[in-house]
Amino acid sequence: MKLTGLSVSMQGEAILQDVAFHLHCGEIVALIGPNGAGKSTLFRSILGQLPYKGTITFSPAGGPAIRLSDGSATGGKRPLVGYVPQAPSFDRGDPVSVLDFFVAATAKWPVWLPIPRKYREQAAASLARVHGEELLDRPMGGLSGGQLQRVLLALALEPVPHILILDEPLSGVDIEGEHQLLEMLDELRTQYDLSIFLSTHDFATLDQYADKVILLDRKVLKMGSPDEVLSSPEFYQTFHLRMGKGGEHQ
Incomplete structure (x- = not known):
């Protein structure tokens, strides 16, 4: 996927300005930036949920496809894009099970009726991809x-996409769960040759899994390896933190 000159304005205010970068197959790219930097807007633009100026070019098998600002694609086959939003909250007394939730999202079957075996097997197979089969009947x-x-x-x-976008997947996850999730993403990108694009505020783990980091604040301030970005003046000026292995900045 290649973004060129992507800009988004809402009610006359520039939310994103001239954003450009590549996302390659099998690559994990982390998107960082302060609150209000435009990270979610960037994701929604890629998903075709927002109009924008510029181009988003996909290069799946069969030739490149260009997504137009109205969300349509031209010049080739648009790849599948999977999206993991920020985790919703559920009441601890909510009786909805993982199976109910999965079937409601993937099948046209009334969840108040007994769920057929085929849907249960499909949900179990999908959970097996993330080593979560034991969660099937959990609330x-x-x-x-x-x-x-x-x-x-x-x-x-479900189905396996070409590009996987995750919005703050580490938010609300404990250290053990975070480690397991990062290992899983690495496994998935290797197994399926996925492009993975995720946003995070957890800078300490970037060098453990990210191939590339993009520092965004309406426009791309810095892009490169985790150490290059975390050691940069742009990172310090944005977050007032000294990180990375490249030395401190005055």
Whole structure:
């Protein structure tokens, strides 16, 4: 996927300005930036939910496809894009199970009726991709942050997309769950040759999994390896933190 000159304005205010970068197959790219930097707007533009200026060019098998600002694609086959939103909250007393949630999202079957075996098997197979088969009959309200992310990730992988976008997947996840989720993403990108694009505020783990980091604040301020971005003056000026291995900045 290639973005060129992507700009988004809402009610006369520039939200994104001239954003440009490549996302290659099998690559994990982390998007960082302060609140209000336009990260969610960028995701929604890629998903075709917002009008924009510029171009988003996909290069799947069969030739490139260009997504137009109205959300349509031309010049080739548009690839599948999977999306994991920020984790919703569920009441701990909510009786909805993972199976109910999965079937409601993937099948035209009334969840108040007994769920046929084929839907149960499909949901179990999808959860198996994220090593979450044991969650099938658990109530959604009883899941930990990491377990909920597994369920949402399994949904995004049904069917397996070419590009996987995750909005703050590490938010609300404990250290153990975070480690498991990052290992899973690495496994998925290797197994399916996925392009993975995720936003995060957890800078300390970037060098463990990200091939590239994009620092965004309405426009791309810095792009490169985790160390290049975390050690940059642009990162310090944005977050007033000194990180990375490239030395401190005055």
